[in-house]
Amino acid sequence: MMTYSNIYLTSKYSELALKEATLAAKRGEVPVGAVIVHGPTGRIIALGSNKVIEDKDPSAHAEVVAIRAACKALGSERLIDCDLYVTLEPCPMCAQLISFARIRRLYFAAHDEKGGGVENGPRVLHAKSCHHRPEIYGGIGASAAEKLLKDFFQSKR
Amino acid sequence: MMTYSNIYLTSKYSELALKEATLAAKRGEVPVGAVIVHGPTGRIIALGSNKVIEDKDPSAHAEVVAIRAACKALGSERLIDCDLYVTLEPCPMCAQLISFARIRRLYFAAHDEKGGGVENGPRVLHAKSCHHRPEIYGGIGASAAEKLLKDFFQSKR
Numbered sequence: 001m002m003t004y005s006n007i008y009l010t011s012k013y014s015e016l017a018l019k020e021a022t023l024a025a026k027r028g029e030v031p032v033g034a035v036i037v038h039g040p041t042g043r044i045i046a047l048g049s050n051k052v053i054e055d056k057d058p059s060a061h062a063e064v065v066a067i068r069a070a071c072k073a074l075g076s077e078r079l080i081d082c083d084l085y086v087t088l089e090p091c092p093m094c095a096q097l098i099s100f101a102r103i104r105r106l107y108f109a110a111h112d113e114k115g116g117g118v119e120n121g122p123r124v125l126h127a128k129s130c131h132h133r134p135e136i137y138g139g140i141g142a143s144a145a146e147k148l149l150k151d152f153f154q155s156k157r
Numbered sequence: 158m159m160t161y162s163n164i165y166l167t168s169k170y171s172e173l174a175l176k177e178a179t180l181a182a183k184r185g186e187v188p189v190g191a192v193i194v195h196g197p198t199g200r201i202i203a204l205g206s207n208k209v210i211e212d213k214d215p216s217a218h219a220e221v222v223a224i225r226a227a228c229k230a231l232g233s234e235r236l237i238d239c240d241l242y243v244t245l246e247p248c249p250m251c252a253q254l255i256s257f258a259r260i261r262r263l264y265f266a267a268h269d270e271k272g273g274g275v276e277n278g279p280r281v282l283h284a285k286s287c288h289h290r291p292e293i294y295g296g297i298g299a300s301a302a303e304k305l306l307k308d309f310f311q312s313k314r
Contacts, residue, residue: 057225058234058257059216068214077215092281093257096250096274100215114286117253121286122279124249129271129278 010107013037013085014141016047017109020062021087021148024049031148034066034086036079039104045082046070062086063094067101078102087145089138092117095124098134105135109145167264170194170242171298173204174266177219178244178305181206188305191219191243193227193236196261202239203227219243220251224258235259244302246295249274252281255291262292266302 013035020033029050036045048066052058063086070079083105084098089112096117098106106125108118117124118136125133170192177190186207193202205223209215220243227236240262241255246269253274255263263282265275274281275293282290 052234056228056232056234058228059221059225059254064216068216071213071215075213077209077213091253092274092279092284093250093253096248096253097216100250116286117249117279117281122249122274122281122284124274124279124281127249127279129273 009042010085010137010140013044013083014087014107014109016044017062017085017087018141018144018148020047020049021145024051024062025148025152027054029053031152032062032086032088034062034084036066036070036103037083037085039081039083045073045079059093061091061094062088063090064097067097067103071101080104083107084134085140087141088112088149089116089118089120091115092122092124096130099125099130099132102132103134105137107137107140109139109141110149111138111142166199167242167294167297170201170240171244171264171266173201174219174242174244175298175301175305177204177206178302181208181219182305182309184208184211186210188309189219189243189245191223191241193223193260194240194242196238196240202230202236216250218248218251219245220247221254224254224260228258237261240264241291242297244298245269245306246273246275246277248272249279249281253287256282256287256289259289260291262294264294264297266296266298267306268295268299 017033021031025031034048046069051060174190178188182188191205203226208217
C-alpha cells in the first residue's frame with residue numbers, strides 16, 4: 001500500500017535509479033538504472049546500470065546487474081523483503097529474474113511498449129506459470145526517465 | 158534444416174550438455190547443462206551448467222552461464238551463427254537472453270510444462286515484441302535429460 005511516507009521514499013529511490021541511468025548514458029549505454037532497497041529498513045542494498053556494451057554481456061541489464069550485486073551483498077539467491085526501483089519497464093528476461101529473486105515490490109518508471117515484459121509483450125509476471133509476482137507500481141517518475149531515453153536515442157541518430 | 162550429419166552432431170552436443178547437467182546434479186544444483194557451438198565450424202565455444210546455489214545468483218541458469226562465457230570468449234555481446242544446446246526447455250529469462258544474444262538455433266531436450274518459456278508459459282520467443290527468434294528444435298535427447306531431472310528431484314524428497 002502506498003502511504004505518504006512511502007511516496008516520499010519512492011521518489012528518493014526513483015531519483016537514485018535515474019542517476020544510475022544518467023551514468024549509463026555517459027558511458028554510451030542505453031540509459032537504464034536500478035536500485036535495490038531492503039523495504040522494511042530502507043537500506044540501499046545495491047545499485048545497477050546497463051552494462052551490455054561495457055561488459056560485452058547481453059544479460060547485463062540494469063536490473064540483472066543490481067540483482068546480482070544485491071545477492072552477493074546479502075549472500076543469498078533470494079532477496080526477501082527487497083524492492084526494486086528501475087527507470088524502465090523490465091524486459092521479459094529481467095521480469096523473470098525479478099520473480100526468481102523474490103523481489104517484494106517492483107517500481108518502474110517509463111513503460112516500454114516495444115521491449116517491456118511486465119505490462120507489455122509476454123507479461124511474464126502475469127503468466128500462470130509465474131510462481132512469485134511482486135507488487136507492481138508502473139509509471140513512478142516516468143517523465144524524467146522517458147526524457148533521458150529519448151534524448152539518448154536522438155543523440156545516436 | 159536437419160540433415161543426417163546434423164543429426165549426428167546434434168546428438169554429440171546434446172550428450173555434452175547432458176554431461177554438464179550431470180556435473181550440476183553432483184554439486185546439488187538442479188541438473189541442467191548447456192553447450193554453445195559455432196554452427197558453421199562446429200567449434201565448441203562454451204559450456205555451462207546451473208550454478209544458482211553455488212554462485213548465490215538467481216540468474217545463473219545453465220544457458221545464462223554458457224552465454225556469458227561464450228560472449229566473453231568471442232568478445233561480443235552477440236553470438237552470431239552460434240547454436241545453443243540445453244537439456245531443459247529454457248525459462249522465460251533464458252529465452253529472452255537467447256534472443257538478445259542472437260543465438261541461431263536452439264536445441265533443447267526435455268520440455269518444461271511448469272517453468273518453460275519457449276513452448277510453454279509466456280512463450281517469450283513467439284511474442285510479437287521478440288526481435289530475434291532462433292530456429293527451435295525441442296525434444297532432442299529428451300528421455301535422458303528427463304530421467305536425470307526426475308532422479309534428482311526424487312533424491313531430494
